[in-house]
Amino acid sequence: MITLHHVPFSRSFRVLWLLEELGLDYEVRSYSIRDGSLRTPDFLSLSPAGRVPALDFGEGTVICESGAIVQYLCETYPDAGLAPGPGPADRARYLEALGFAETMASLIEFLNLQHVFLRDPADASPVVIKLTTARLRATLTGMEAMLEGREYLLGERFSAADAMMGFNLFAVPYYVKMEPFPRLRGYSERLASRAAFRAARARDGEQDFYDRDFYPVPEV
Ligand SMILES: N[C@@H](CCC(=O)N[C@@H](CS)C(=O)NCC(=O)O)C(=O)O
Structure with a gap:
């Protein structure tokens, strides 16, 4: 098993x-x-x-x-058929997306640490939060451009890269407002409507770290 x-x-x-x-x-x-x-x-x-x-x-x-x-x-x-095999175009984009997903996730993780997990007497740093949020927003701007004319990261068809990257997009709205990213919002909705996504959510369990819907950048 x-x-x-x-x-x-x-x-x-x-x-x-x-x-x-x-x-x-x-x-x-x-x-x-x-x-x-x-x-x-x-x-x-x-x-x-x-x-x-x-x-x-x-x-x-x-x-x-x-x-x-x-x-x-x-x-x-x-x-x-959830990952393209070795070859030129799709494979390159697929491998890139796996790495890009971790670039984005590490920024989310850093914001989680600053906003949610640091405990007294440790102080979160408003400057670091501001910079990290800007860097996270820059990855979203890049992704918004990547999704032009595409339903999924590789085009018309869902791939494992979407599970890697897509998950991030459900955490990002705790730190970045999504209004400027219409393609990302549509993409997230497409992913969330998949039967497998819904089945996974049903087995996921409740998170115990975010206690509000949005964590703004503090005044510097
Ligand atoms: N690059 C790793 C990162 C794994 C990772 O950091 N997972 C977090 C949860 S999102 C974790 O286990 N954190 C526990 C900790 O930092 O103590 C991966 O993609 O699996």
């Missing part, structure tokens, strides 16, 4: 979503970022950096890093 080690509303959602897209049977083991459960010896033996996702594929195969897991699943189930 496949087991996904998961934190609700975290990057492990990308894998949860892909497991649903692939129609696989799997178990979900849920953790919280706040309660130390990602730092136990048992969890660290699966995920050396104490991060989710970790996917236990059975028979001793445990993989961390959402991009690697996504690629591993696409290669293990090639008939699903």
Whole structure:
């Protein structure tokens, strides 16, 4: 049995979503970022950096890093056609999107740290928040341009890159207003209407870190 080690509303959602897209049977083991459960010896033996996702594929195969897991699943189930094979155009765009998704996610993670996870006596830095939010907005501007004339990142067809990138877009609105990005809003709606996305949300669980809908940049 496949087991996904998961934190609700975290990057492990990308894998949860892909497991649903692939129609696989799997178990979900849920953790919280706040309660130390990602730092136990048992969890660290699966995920050396104490991060989710970790996917236990059975028979001793445990993989961390959402991009690697996504690629591993696409290669293990090639008939699903969720990742273009080696070749010129689509493959280049697909690989680029996997990396771009992490560029964006690391900015979201940094804002999560500043706005949500820092505790007294540590102080969030308004300057760092302002700069990081501007850098996140710049990635959105780039993506808005990339989506011109496209339903999904690779064109007409959904791919695993959309699960990698698409997840980010559900976290971004906590930090950036989406009105200036009509293509991204349409893209997010298309992704959220997929049956596999809805099935994954039903198994995701409740997040326990955001306690409001929007976190503005503080006055500097
Ligand atoms: N590059 C890694 C990042 C994984 C990661 O940082 N996951 C976060 C949740 S989104 C995590 O486990 N954080 C726990 C912590 O930092 O203690 C991936 O894509 O899987």
